[in-house]
Amino acid sequence: xxxxxxxxxxxxxxxxxxxxxxxxxxxxxxxxxxxxxxxxxxxxxxxxxxxxxxxxxxxxxxxxxxxxxxxxxxxxxxxxxxxxxxxxxxxxxxxxxxxxxxxxxxxxxxxxxxxxxxxxxxxxxxxxxxxxxxxxxxxxxxxxxxxxxxxxxxxxxxxxxxxxxxxxxxxxxxxxxxxxxxxxxxxxxxxxxxxxxxxxxxxxxxxxxxxxxxxxxxxxxxxxxxxxxxxxxxxxxxxxxxxx
Numbered sequence: 378x379x380x381x382x383x384x385x386x387x388x389x390x391x392x393x394x395x396x397x398x399x400x401x402x403x404x405x406x407x408x409x410x411x412x413x414x415x416x417x418x419x420x421x422x423x424x425x426x427x428x429x430x431x432x433x434x435x436x437x438x439x440x441x442x443x444x445x446x447x448x449x450x451x452x453x454x455x456x457x458x459x460x461x462x463x464x465x466x467x468x469x470x471x472x473x474x475x476x477x478x479x480x481x482x483x484x485x486x487x488x489x490x491x492x493x494x495x496x497x498x499x500x501x502x503x504x505x506x507x508x509x510x511x512x513x514x515x516x517x518x519x520x521x522x523x524x525x526x527x528x529x530x531x532x533x534x535x536x537x538x539x540x541x542x543x544x545x546x547x548x549x550x551x552x553x554x555x556x557x558x559x560x561x562x563x564x565x566x567x568x569x570x571x572x573x574x575x576x577x578x579x580x581x582x583x584x585x586x587x588x589x590x591x592x593x594x595x596x597x598x599x600x601x602x603x604x605x606x607x608x609x610x611x612x613x614x615x616x617x618x619x620x621x
Contacts (some may be wrong), residue, residue, distance in 0.1 A: 385476065389473050390479065399441065404484065406434060414553055422489070422502070424502060424506045425580045428576065433547055433552055436518050438481045444534075455469070471602075474526070478519040481515050485507075485511040506578070510575055510579035514579075517571035520597040524601055526605065548567075555576075556568065
């Protein structure tokens with residue numbers, strides 16, 4: 378199983394690491410948000426701003442890359458051979474997600490470079506919170522968006538099927554503004570996903586925020602795993618088509 382996960386992660390990096398679409402998703406979109414955000418809150422680059430902007434790139438890249446990866450598995454017709462193997466679909470999808478998470482990390486240094494060149498860097502920039510927050514945000518984002526894998530495999534792909542998802546998760550993840558700045562009705566929902574806790578810690582929060590985020594990552598990962606096992610079961614028992 379571990380060998381299949383490593384192979385799937387390698388295939389993801391081999392086919393998409395330098396993909397123009399992937400790089401555009403990871404770098405171009407967050408930089409646009411950075412210019413808009415800076416127009417309302419001028420000043421030098423701070424760790425929370427850098428991580429939040431990078432988080433937008435990570436989120437957009439993970440969604441785009443996951444959609445591309447699952448579509449390729451269908452086109453390459455690898456799903457049924459994987460379904461008939463001892464490990465099933467799980468190691469293939471987990472490997473793809475691992476590769477996608479690694480790809481998304483390009484947003485962290487890439488967007489920071491743009492921000493620093495444009496507005497400089499704060500004298501008291503906390504490099505540890507920037508690095509740790511960025512790494513945790515990539516893991517959390519992949520765990521949450523990983524739920525999308527079930528729907529991409531279970532149902533036929535259609536243009537625009539993920540439209541709107543990026544915007545919703547940007548708001549719920551508190552990437553641009555603190556959770557307290559969100560509408561009152563949205564705040565409890567935002568705390569249900571790990572990205573909001575990672576951002577709260579990056580903005581100066583305490584260790585419990587990280588512990589909560591890690592706990593939520595475990596929960597989301599377990600749901601992803603359970604959904605993939607369910608997909609395997611219905612594909613075998615009900616002959617649900619996986620390749621269109």
